[in-house]
Amino acid sequence: MSEPQPAVERSGLPHRFEAVGEALISGSDVMGACSVAGEELARDGASVEETLAGLRAVWREATGGDPTYDVVAALLTAWSETTLGYLHQLSCEDPLTGLSSQAHLRSRLSEVYRLGGPGVPGGIDDYALVVFAMPFGDDPSDHPGDHFTRAMRLARAGELARTAFARDETVARLGLHRVGILTRRDERLGRRVQVLRTLLGGAETDTAVRVWIEGLPGTDASAGMLLDELARG
Structure with missing residues (x-):
């Protein structure tokens, strides 16, 4: 028997955007799904270019068009806030001594x-x-x-x-x-x-x-x- 395929391969959607695709198809909360995807991609270390490319790919796959401004804003707001929070944590502590920076x-x-x-x-x-x-x-x-x-x-x-x-x-x-x-x-x-x-x-x-x-x-x-x-x- 063949090994089960990862969800990203089964769905054909970019990684972290499976829930966004499901929300588009089902008509559920797309904005919320985009916010969650933005947070997860930031934690993964994805760049803003990779994040936008993934959103565009899933949108075209599901609708045949490009995402709206509100959707892009929700995704990038979540991505930037998570990234800034991570950078703030880094700047608060000196990595060698554990003292505040x-x-x-x-x-x-x-x-x-x-x-x-x-x-x-x-x-x-x-x-x-x-x-x-x-x-x-x-x-x-x-x-x-x-x-x-x-x-x-x-x-x-x-x-x-x-x-x-x-x-x-x-x-x-x-x-x-x-x-x-x-x-x-x-x-x-x-x-x-x-x-x-x-x-x-x-x-x-x-x-x-x-x-x-x-x-x-x-x-x-x-x-x-x-x-x-x-x-x-």
Whole structure:
């Protein structure tokens, strides 16, 4: 006996568009089927050209004509939203260390600035940026080209930072050897910074880790430049 044929071969329709073809033939919810197909194709990594080509093929197979604007819009909206969601997840986390990315920290800072600038209750005056820098040259394996070793050291230090800042703070990688922590400015901030300094000092055997509170500038644009400068330092 021959092996059963895949559904895509049995139907003759492009992959992920079987439900769209069924909806066209039965007169059911075509827009909903197109939205589901757009989401699935985005998760598969299909390009927008492949997605549109599949829609056109199934439409011509079922109706002999081209899809309408509303159908194309439903498909591409679902495809783009799913793709953007995936890219956003990638940009939120640094893949080597598991810390938040600099892009995510930048986005969180922008959210805080939208709450209010200097002098506005609940705005930027209520937040602080705690920064620490891992020393260079104190680890025999810390060669200039050994990005993996430095990333692992930052990852370990980031876990210690989450011990001292265990609420909803954003702990992010800044460049090759710095970590930035966006946290609320309250009466316990100084103590938590001291705890972090103690934890990091225990993790390093030769050279002390620099820990400090960085003043946040008055505008969102200046905050972006500050992060760039810290990442280069």
